[in-house]
Amino acid sequence: MKSAEKGADWLSGSVRAAAVERRLKPGQALFHAGGKTSGFYEVVSGTVRMVRVDRSGREAVLQVASAGDTLAEASLFSPAYHCDAVAATEAVVRLYPKSALLAALEHDPATAKAFAARLARQVMTLRTRLERRNIHSARDRVRHYLTINAGADGATVVLPGTLKDLAADLGLTHEALYRTLARMAAEGEITRAGTVIKLKRAG
Amino acid sequence: MKSAEKGADWLSGSVRAAAVERRLKPGQALFHAGGKTSGFYEVVSGTVRMVRVDRSGREAVLQVASAGDTLAEASLFSPAYHCDAVAATEAVVRLYPKSALLAALEHDPATAKAFAARLARQVMTLRTRLERRNIHSARDRVRHYLTINAGADGATVVLPGTLKDLAADLGLTHEALYRTLARMAAEGEITRAGTVIKLKRAG
DNA sequence: TTTGTCCTATGATCTGGATCATAGGCCAGC
DNA sequence: GCTGGCCTATGATCCAGATCATAGGACAAA
Structure with missing residues (x-):
């Protein structure tokens, strides 16, 4: 395999080929609320925290992503990020550029299907985990x-x-x-x- | 059953036009594990419970869907259902046939995008709700x-x-x-x- | 009007899981 | 071999939230 074709095997080769890796120090921001969206990310190593801060300065964690997790998928369909993402540890993330994925969604039905399938499966398992917390x-x-x-x-x-x-x-x-x-x-x-x-x- | 263009406004007209409504009595099954998948559902009224039963007869609830919720999206990408769905009350559900949606995903990028966007947003809110339960x-x-x-x-x-x-x-x-x-x-x-x-x- | 249902609200009590503490086992690195 | 870190494990104690009980108010149906 080509080195560029690592990571999320549910993405088409062309999208994976467009991926860009980035190394983060603890506390370093990946993106900020209001910033222009550049795509969604996969955490390669370390952990990244997504945080929303309200006017009064209170923070609320939306997600803690660890190695293998993806984050900010919804940003693909929105012009600006709606929360901050900050590395909680030394971390490596892989950016899948918005343009590459959206183009694939438009022109490559197989990729669109695979992407939707993955999201649907995630929705299912998340609902199940949430249901479990009701016990x-x-x-x-x-x-x-x-x-x-x-x-x-x-x-x-x-x-x-x-x-x-x-x-x-x-x-x-x-x-x-x-x-x-x-x-x-x-x-x-x-x-x-x-x-x-x-x-x-x-x- | 009339297939008026009500319900899920995030689906294209052609998919909505193919929808079929079904009325369920309390305790009546919508589908069973192992059954061939016919599509995914939207709950119009009442509540539907998705349940997985193991060999020893123990039941585990995967999801409780109420009016407005959708269920079994992942079944679109799988040949058979992996759990049972049973009406918990008198209920009305709307079936979006697999064939119609998959066809739309293939031929209509706008629908594919809208579908993926909705799933991505759901993943986001579910992750947030789950995170909240950690508090x-x-x-x-x-x-x-x-x-x-x-x-x-x-x-x-x-x-x-x-x-x-x-x-x-x-x-x-x-x-x-x-x-x-x-x-x-x-x-x-x-x-x-x-x-x-x-x-x-x-x- | 009366009855019934459901939401809101608060008091009293109880309990299951959180928290704190301690310890053995395992493995990596020195 | 020794040490440090982490997982596993269990005992003791505490407490926040569950549970049980009661009651007022809003609203709809009879």
Whole structure:
């Protein structure tokens, strides 16, 4: 593969070829609210925070993007950014220029379809994650996660990261998650070997 | 069923013209996991629940769609549904046939762009709502909401629904929200007249 | 007018998860 | 081998928000 063709494999080669990488120091801004949009970004490494600041100086975090995440997709369809993006750590981002992607959307139906498909899938998983946060009990939240992420056998879940990562994803402290998993295992609802969890029959 | 050109104004006329309405009784299924996908839906009235059931019979809700919401967008890019959709109440839904939308994506760049734009905006707001749920304190959650939803003056928020609706959106009980708003008003952080809230200078 | 429903509101109590503290295991780098 | 950092794990305590209860007001239907 050509070096230029790294990153998001759901984008067509021409769009990926137009991508530009940029290195950021902690605290350095990627763009500011009101600035002219130049495209959307993919985080290669580090983390970037999107922040909205109101007149009274209060800040509100809209998103924290880590390696692999994309950000500011909506800016493709708007002339100006509507929030600030600031590197929270040393970070590398890849810019996919607006013009390249919009041109692809116009002239290349396959790319348009792939782009829409990715966004639709993101909407789906975000809705699911949000729905999970409506569950109060830690145990039911874990059940929800396991049920939805069970593999082809409908019972086995291989965690994509550490238990701490999962705890953050579930909106629990890691302590609460450890305890919950321990209890579920003790009561026979699951069996566990490291980050591989198997759901057992209910009842 | 009449296919008047109502509903989703972000879709081209030709797609809207192809829409089909369907009326559901409580408990009636809209589609089942594994079934061939026929398109995506918009809820006209009532509420529809998307549910995933695992081998052991456990259920997990993926989404609860109410009037105005859309569902199963991702099914456009997949041959089979991956969950069940069941009406939770008497409901009316509008089906946008897969073929019509996919054809539009291929041949009509404007529609493709509008569709992608809508999805991108949804991704953005969902990410923001999810981020908000990471905030533990009720007060900070309300602040986050107000800051992000402040109008052009950066201070005034007109709620789109009732306080109960807002409480649900924030992931709080209505009692907790009432108390939090009362305290914020008492301490001069906000002023409130019904569902119109004004942010005051930060303390 | 009366009844019923729903939103708003606030008091009293309870609890599950957050927080704080401690410790063992594992691995990378020195 | 030793050290430091991080993940895993569990105990003790605390507290914000959930839950339960009660009540006034707005509004629609009967």
